[in-house]
Amino acid sequence: MSPPEDMDFGADADPDAWRLEMESGALGDDEAHDTPVAPEQTTRWPAGHLAGRAPLEVLSSVFGYESFRLVQAAAIERVMAGGDALVLMPTGGGKSLCYQIPALCRPGMAIVVSPLIALMDDQVAALRQLGIAAAALHSELGYDEADAVGYALDRGRLDLLYISPERLLSPGMLPRLAKLDLALVAIDEAHCVSAWGHEFRPEYRALVSLGDMLPGVPRIALTATADPRTRTDILAALGLADAEVFATSFHRPNLFVSAQPKGSELGQLTAWLEARRGQAGILYCGSRAKTERIATALAGRGVPAVAFHAGLTPEQKRSALRRFRSGEEMVIVATIAFGMGIDRPDVRFVVHLDMPDSPEGYYQQIGRAGRDGEPADTLLLHGGEDISRARFWLEQSGAPEQQKRVSAQRLESMIALTETTACRTRALLACFGETLAVDCGHCDNCTRPVATFDGTEAARKVLSAIYRTGQRFGALHIVSVLRGEDSEMVRRHGHDRLALFGIGRDQAKGFWRSVIRQLIARDALRTGGEYATLSLHEPVARPILRGEAPVLLREDPVVATDKAARSSRPVAEPTLLDPGAQSLFDRLRAWRMEQAKAQSVPPYVIFNDATLREIAAERPADRARLAEIRGVGASKLERYGAEVLEIVTQSNVS
Incomplete structure (x- = not known):
C-alpha cells in the first residue's frame, strides 16, 4: 500500500547501522578487554548453574510459580527433548517461559531473536532480577556495554542472549555463535516472518538459514497473533517442517472490548479518559502528526500524555519510554504500526483513534493491556473515512495480487468487526480460526445489546441524494440536502430545488451520518479526493437503489459526553483489597x-x-x-x- 508520508510503518527495531564490524569478531580478542563490566556480574549465579535441573523445579525456585499453565509444560518438554516447536499463546499467557526454562535447564546458551529493543531490555532486566545471566545486543548499547556483552558471550558466561535478526545475520555473527555450546534458538514475534502477517519484516525470512548454520540446535518460534494462513507460512518460512505446534485459546477474558462510531473524536476520547484518570494506557493513531496533536491536546486538558513515533529523536523516544516503563500513570500516544515492545503489565486501557487494517494488528495492540491478568478496557473509534482510506491504500498498493487479496479479506474482517451487532469477542476470535461457544459477556455488544432496524429506505434515500447531486460532495452536504437545511452551499448548487430535498428531515444528523458510514462499510459507497467526496460503488449500490437488496442497519447509540454518561461506562479496576x-x-x-x-x-x-x-x-x-x-x-x-x-x-x- 502507499500510505500518506506521515504514516509510520517503522518499529522499535534495531537498525544495526553501526558496530557490525566490531561484532564480526573483534570482541573475542583478550587484549581488547582490560576490565569490562560483564553482564553476569550483575546476577546472583554463574551461567549454566541450572543445567540438568527439572523444568518444574526451575519454575518454582527461579520464577516463583508452582505449576505450568496452558501448553507451557508440553512445549518445554518438546524443546528439552531437542525438538522444534511453534507456540501460539495470547499476550500475557506466559510464552517467554516456554523458551526461558529450557534455556536454563539445557546445557549451553540460548539465543533469543527479537525485533524490539525495548522488549529485549525489559526481558533482560527481568531475568537479571531473577539471578539469570542475560544480555542483549542492539544498536542502543554504548561501546563499553556492547564490549562487555561480547566478552561474556565468547567466554560462555551467558544463559540467554537477546539479539535482533539483523545483528544475528550480520557478517561473522552466526559462525561465531556456532562455536559455542547452544541450548536453543527462540524466535520471538514469529509472525514477523510471514508475508501474510500484520508486521512482516523481510529480514526475518533469512532466519530459515538457522537450521543449516546451527544443526542440532532446537528452535522454538513464538507469537501471540497468527491466523491459520500465517501459522502455515511461519513454519515454511523458518524451515520448521517437523515442528510441533502448541496453540491455546486466544480468548482474553480480562479485556473489555468496545467500539464507537466517531463523532467528536477528541470529546469522546476525553470523556472516556476522565473515568480512567490515574491509570496507564496507550492510544494508537494512524499518523505521526496525529499522535503529536492528540498528545498536546490531552496535556492541555491535564492528562499526562506524550507522543511516541519513529520520527522523534532517539533521546525523545528514550525519554518517553523511560517515563512509561518507570510505572508512571500516564498515557502514551503512538502510531498504529509502531512496535512499542513494552512489557509493562499494568496497562489498564488501549484506545484506537484510527482503525487498524487487520484483526491481527488490532489484537496485537489491544493485547498490550492487562498483561497482569487484571481487568483492562479497550476502545476503537471508527468512521467511514477510515474505511475508505484503508481501501484506497490497498487498491493503490504495488503488492502482488495474491497478497492484496489476502490483505483485502483481512481489512473487510476488520470492518465487519467494527460494525457487528453480535458479540465482538466471538467475531474477533473467528478471525483466528477459533470458535467461542457462547457470547463473551465482556464486550460492549454483550453488556449493551445493539438494536437493528430495516434501513432499506434510508439507504435508498442516501444513495439517491448522492447520485442526484452529482457524486461530488461530502457527507456533511448530503446530510444537509436530506434534512432540507437552508445552507449557502445548498442554494449555490440549486440542491434546494431537487425533488428529494428535505426527504430526511424527520431524522437527526447523527442518524444520516450513521447510515452513510454503514453504507461505506458495506462498500456501497466510496470516498475520495481532498474533500472526501461520496460516490456510488455501483455493483453494491445499484441493487439497493432498485429495492432488490434489503439493508439491515444498527441503531447507533447517541454518544454522550456528559458526566453522567462517563460515570455509567464500565471501567476496568484491579482486584479490590480491604x-x-x-x-x-x-x-x-x-x-x-x-x-x-x-x-x-x-x-x-x-x-x-x-x-x-x-x-x-x-x-x-x-x-x-x-x-x-x-x-x-x-x-x-x-x-x-x-x-x-x-x-x-x-x-x-x-
Missing part, C-alpha cells in the same frame, strides 16, 4: 519505586502488582511464607525478602 491491605499495597509500591529508581530498571521487573497485591493480602510473617507467594523466586527472596517483611511488620504494628 483498607488495611490496600494501605500495605501502597507502601510496597512506594518501596518498589525507590528500588527501581536506584537500579534504573522498570518497577514491574522487581515485583509486578499481582505479586505485591498477594503479599498485601496474605501478610507473610516470615521468609518461608513469603517464598510461597507467586512471583517470589529464590533470587528475589534473597535480594528483597528482609525489606519486604520489614514493611509488612511495620504495617501490622501501625
